[in-house]
Amino acid sequence: MAAPFRIILRSSCKWTPKYSSIQPHAPKLRIPKRFLCTTHTRKEARAFPSIFIAIGLIGTAAYYVLAPTSHKTLNSDSFIPYTITSRQPISPTSAIFNISPHHHDPSLPYLLPSSKEWKYPLWSVEFKQPEVQIARHYTPLPPTDGENTKDGTLSFYIRAIGGGEMSTYLNRLGVGRDVYLRGPHKGFDVLKRLGEQKNVVFLAGGTGVVPGMQVAKAVLERDATTSVELLWAVRKREELQQCRQGASTKPWWNFWSTAAPAELTAEVEEPSAMGKQLARMKARYGERLIIRVAVDEERTRFTERDIKDALANGGRALPSPGCQLHDQCLHVHASEFEDPDTKCQCSPADRPGKNLLMVSGPDGFIAYYAGDKKWIGGTLTQGTVGGVAGVLQRKNPVLANDWLVLKL
Numbered sequence: 001m002a003a004p005f006r007i008i009l010r011s012s013c014k015w016t017p018k019y020s021s022i023q024p025h026a027p028k029l030r031i032p033k034r035f036l037c038t039t040h041t042r043k044e045a046r047a048f049p050s051i052f053i054a055i056g057l058i059g060t061a062a063y064y065v066l067a068p069t070s071h072k073t074l075n076s077d078s079f080i081p082y083t084i085t086s087r088q089p090i091s092p093t094s095a096i097f098n099i100s101p102h103h104h105d106p107s108l109p110y111l112l113p114s115s116k117e118w119k120y121p122l123w124s125v126e127f128k129q130p131e132v133q134i135a136r137h138y139t140p141l142p143p144t145d146g147e148n149t150k151d152g153t154l155s156f157y158i159r160a161i162g163g164g165e166m167s168t169y170l171n172r173l174g175v176g177r178d179v180y181l182r183g184p185h186k187g188f189d190v191l192k193r194l195g196e197q198k199n200v201v202f203l204a205g206g207t208g209v210v211p212g213m214q215v216a217k218a219v220l221e222r223d224a225t226t227s228v229e230l231l232w233a234v235r236k237r238e239e240l241q242q243c244r245q246g247a248s249t250k251p252w253w254n255f256w257s258t259a260a261p262a263e264l265t266a267e268v269e270e271p272s273a274m275g276k277q278l279a280r281m282k283a284r285y286g287e288r289l290i291i292r293v294a295v296d297e298e299r300t301r302f303t304e305r306d307i308k309d310a311l312a313n314g315g316r317a318l319p320s321p322g323c324q325l326h327d328q329c330l331h332v333h334a335s336e337f338e339d340p341d342t343k344c345q346c347s348p349a350d351r352p353g354k355n356l357l358m359v360s361g362p363d364g365f366i367a368y369y370a371g372d373k374k375w376i377g378g379t380l381t382q383g384t385v386g387g388v389a390g391v392l393q394r395k396n397p398v399l400a401n402d403w404l405v406l407k408l
């Protein structure tokens with residue numbers, strides 16, 4: 001297929017196999033009344049819409065053929081090439097990829113003007129799979145101290161899902177291969193939602209930890225009074241630490257016992273590439289960033305009690321009825337891809353803000369801790385708060401006012 005006519009036919013909505021069509025919206029044809037009047041024969045009346053459609057199609061085709069390919073750098077309309085510059089394997093199914101754009105962009109769309117800082121607290125890009133024409137979202141890892149953000153290099157923690165089209169394709173690509181990106185796509189504006197409050201609890205499953213790291217960086221850099229608790233659930237320890245040869249995870253006689261999730265310090269023993277990134281963040285933010293890790297294969301997990309304890313430190317917030325940023329009810333139908341015009345409707349005198357409980361990961365993980373997301377009219381929406389968070393809210397209604405629950 002000629003390049004200008006390529007259309008990405010399917011796009012993922014996170015962690016799910018469901019696809020939403022991203023074909024351009026065709027404008028509705030409005031046929032002037034005079035063409036519909038009874039003086040025309042039925043044959044002529046049928047011919048007019050066909051002529052309009054034909055003109056429309058020819059016009060669209062001409063536009064794509066003749067229009068110069070203006071975008072060479074990251075933009076939200078078309079995919080542009082990056083090269084994989086390094087790949088750090090973490091486990092047989094996951095790795096950190098570093099990629100560099102083919103063309104240097106002096107004003108990267110995700111950086112604040114004349115700054116090396118990211119513009120959005122939470123954002124992602126789409127990668128496309130050129131062979132089967134699908135696109136999926138991936139979340140850039142926040143840059144570590146001293147890392148050059150201005151050269152356009154981005155890093156991603158990607159897991160290959162069994163049977164997954166895009167993730168297995170990416171996992172097979174080595175250094176020097178090209179990938180194609182579109183974006184940036186802005187997620188929830190967490191800083192505006194946090195407002196005058198100080199606490200974020202981020203519950204992440206697997207690669208869902210990356211948005212947690214983005215949020216932690218943005219919130220902890222905002223001011224010195226904020227704090228973040230990042231609760232990371234992984235299937236295997238190798239995501240965090242390289243497994244020592246011969247090291248057994250648990251003796252057989254202790255098989256059914258459950259230990260509490262461990263707290264991570266800045267000195268992680270034999271860290272994986274992800275373990276190193278988290279340890280660096282811990283070293284930078286100290287007590288303001290608590291990171292706990294639960295490992296499925298070691299039978300540790302985050303319980304209702306763990307979540308309750310994490311929520312115990314939230315400050316009191318005023319109710320914010322009718323505010324798109326702070327009213328939980330208005331999030332039920334909201335997409336995680338934020339409309340840039342979403343504004344706070346609270347009175348500034350109320351010093352608006354909510355503590356944030358955020359949950360990110362595979363569908364089942366989100367449903368267990370915060371309730372299902374819901375598809376409405378082709379958009380994946382937040383749905384109501386359920387799961388462990390819903391139980392805690394019912395037991396202690398104050399939590400429902402002080403903490404806003406967001407699902408990613």
Ligand SMILES: Cc1cc2nc3c(=O)[nH]c(=O)nc-3n(C[C@H](O)[C@H](O)[C@H](O)COP(=O)(O)OP(=O)(O)OC[C@H]3O[C@@H](n4cnc5c(N)ncnc54)[C@H](O)[C@@H]3O)c2cc1C
Pocket residue numbers: 012013014015016017018124136137138139140156157158159160161162163164165166167168207210361362363
């Ligand atoms: C905003 C956003 C950011 C994202 N960031 C990242 C990221 O940084 N790193 C990353 O690896 N992924 C990320 N994802 C998920 C990613 O977009 C894909 O959904 C994922 O890689 C699977 O795509 P696929 O084409 O391989 O699988 P598909 O072909 O879409 O699905 C194949 C099968 O795998 C199942 N499946 C899909 N996802 C998961 C999962 N996570 N766990 C278990 N089963 C699953 C599906 O139900 C299906 O049965 C993000 C998604 C969104 C919406």
